[in-house]
Amino acid sequence: ETGVTQTPRHLVMGMTNKKSLKCEQHLGHNAMYWYKQSAKKPLELMFVYNFKEQTENNSVPSRFSPECPNSSHLFLHLHTLQPEDSALYLCASSQGEGDHQETQYFGPGTRLLVL
Amino acid sequence: LAKTTQPISMDSYEGQEVNITCSHNNIATNDYITWYQQFPSQGPRFIIQGYKTKVTNEVASLFIPADRKSSTLSLPRVSLSDTAVYYCLVGDWSTSGTYKYIFGTGTRLKVLA
Numbered sequence: 687e688t689g690v691t692q693t694p695r696h697l698v699m700g701m702t703n704k705k706s707l708k709c710e711q712h713l714g715h716n717a718m719y720w721y722k723q724s725a726k727k728p729l730e731l732m733f734v735y736n737f738k739e740q741t742e743n744n745s746v747p748s749r750f751s752p753e754c755p756n757s758s759h760l761f762l763h764l765h766t767l768q769p770e771d772s773a774l775y776l777c778a779s780s781q782g783e784g785d786h787q788e789t790q791y792f793g794p795g796t797r798l799l800v801l
Numbered sequence: 802l803a804k805t806t807q808p809i810s811m812d813s814y815e816g817q818e819v820n821i822t823c824s825h826n827n828i829a830t831n832d833y834i835t836w837y838q839q840f841p842s843q844g845p846r847f848i849i850q851g852y853k854t855k856v857t858n859e860v861a862s863l864f865i866p867a868d869r870k871s872s873t874l875s876l877p878r879v880s881l882s883d884t885a886v887y888y889c890l891v892g893d894w895s896t897s898g899t900y901k902y903i904f905g906t907g908t909r910l911k912v913l914a
Contacts, residue, residue, distance in 0.1 A: 688844070688846070690844075721904075727906075728903075728904045728905055728906050728907070729845070729904035731901065731902075731903075731904075734899070734901070741899065742899055742901065774842070776844045776845075777844075778844065787832070787833045787835070787850075787892065789835075789847045789850070790845075790847070790902075791847070792843075792844025792845050792846065793844050794842075794843055794844055795842065795843065795844055797842065
């Protein structure tokens with residue numbers, strides 16, 4: 687248990703569906719991250735939020751829309767996804783302002799399958 | 802692309818010491834070297850971090866030579882539960898101008914009985 691929870695753990699959706707992934711951290715951290723991990727590929731950083739403000743968007747397609755209402759919650763809204771978007775989506779948090787040398791605490795991930 | 806190079810995979814037997822070496826020839830002067838462990842279908846978990854010489858905690862040791870162009874993660878007396886992917890990270894500049902971690906492909910360690 688890392689103090690970072692993600693729901694749902696598994697999600698199957700059609701290409702025309704709209705769904706949202708939720709992440710919550712109970713660590714009092716100020717930075718939160720979304721990563722994508724496809725099979726046999728490295729983790730790809732998608733978004734970074736520091737103190738609720740987005741500080742990094744790693745050229746992510748607009749069909750992925752993040753939302754950070756407060757420092758403890760992070761959402762990833764999904765719409766009109768493609769089958770190649772099927773992957774494990776990981777949320778992480780760190781203590782301060784997203785300094786890359788801070789320890790990141792990862793959630794268990796949401797396994798997404800797009801049909 | 803990640804700034805680190807690691808072996809793609811390693812096999813070991815239970816009870817052995819495992820050493821995983823990572824090359825980071827272009828490491829920045831103020832960069833730390835950080836290692837994470839990832840089990841299947843789970844998020845990565847921090848193992849150890851160091852700047853120079855040797856760092857030891859209850860899980861592993863990290864050896865960093867004086868030139869800091871490489872580092873070696875040492876896992877003493879591995880067990881089957883140490884089967885995982887191990888990532889070595891240093892920082893790098895993103896296309897948006899921020900300095901951050903880039904995860905590479907990691908080293909897939911398989912511990913055999």
